[in-house]
Amino acid sequence: xxxxxxxxxxNRPPYGTVFQTEGWRAGVxxxxxxxxxxxxxxxxxxxxxxxxxxxxxxxxxxxxxxxxKVDTKVxxxxxxxxxxxxxxxxxxxxxxxxxxxxxxxxxxxxDFNLDW
Amino acid sequence: xxxxVDKPNGENAARVANxxxxxxxxxxxxxxxxxxxxxxxxxxxxxxxxxxxxxxERLSGKVEPIDYAKLVDLIVDNKVIxxx
Numbered sequence: 158x159x160x161x162x163x164x165x166x167x168n169r170p171p172y173g174t175v176f177q178t179e180g181w182r183a184g185v186x187x188x189x190x191x192x193x194x195x196x197x198x199x200x201x202x203x204x205x206x207x208x209x210x211x212x213x214x215x216x217x218x219x220x221x222x223x224x225x226k227v228d229t230k231v232x233x234x235x236x237x238x239x240x241x242x243x244x245x246x247x248x249x250x251x252x253x254x255x256x257x258x259x260x261x262x263x264x265x266x267x268d269f270n271l272d273w
Numbered sequence: 274x275x276x277x278v279d280k281p282n283g284e285n286a287a288r289v290a291n292x293x294x295x296x297x298x299x300x301x302x303x304x305x306x307x308x309x310x311x312x313x314x315x316x317x318x319x320x321x322x323x324x325x326x327x328x329x330e331r332l333s334g335k336v337e338p339i340d341y342a343k344l345v346d347l348i349v350d351n352k353v354i355x356x357x
Contacts, residue, residue: 168282202285261292272355
């Protein structure tokens with residue numbers, strides 16, 4: 158199997174369940190295999206709460222650092238942040254904002270997508 | 274693309290699916306409680322999930338009930354986006 162482009166979409170609130178952590182972990186699995194797949198991360202809905210710069214990221218730190226080494230993009234939907242009262246200066250600097258209208262393109266570009 | 278949608282992710286799913294002119298949406302599990310009005314594309318719902326919740330007779334004409342064999346056909350024939 159050749160290298161594939163994978164979209165991991167984080168749709169759930171980041172804490173209280175293991176979904177988002179499992180997503181980060183599986184992201185590392187995808188980039189680290191023989192095929193070295195490319196992973197793109199999209200936070201939307203309640204998933205965007207992870208973008209808060211004060212959010213505790215200790216649990217996923219190792220995974221995130223590994224993904225950063227291969228320049229994995231991490232997007233959060235700006236409308237969803239706004240809807241939740243999160244302003245620009247509250248967002249962690251390593252998160253890229255994306256408009257809701259641009260998310261369909263991410264799904265179209267990806268060979269596979271996984272929901273976390 | 275084919276969207277498999279459960280209730281907790283309904284809003285996120287509808288937003289993406291409604292931008293996709295080729296969208297086919299399958300409501301699964303509690304997804305059958307979602308309002309069909311919120312989806313603009315072709316809409317299916319799992320027959321078993323409707324039946325167990327007593328919704329089969331209350332179904333909007335917009336929604337086509339399907340069984341697992343049809344779901345498999347849809348999954349095989351389309352690129353799948355999972356929101357379930």
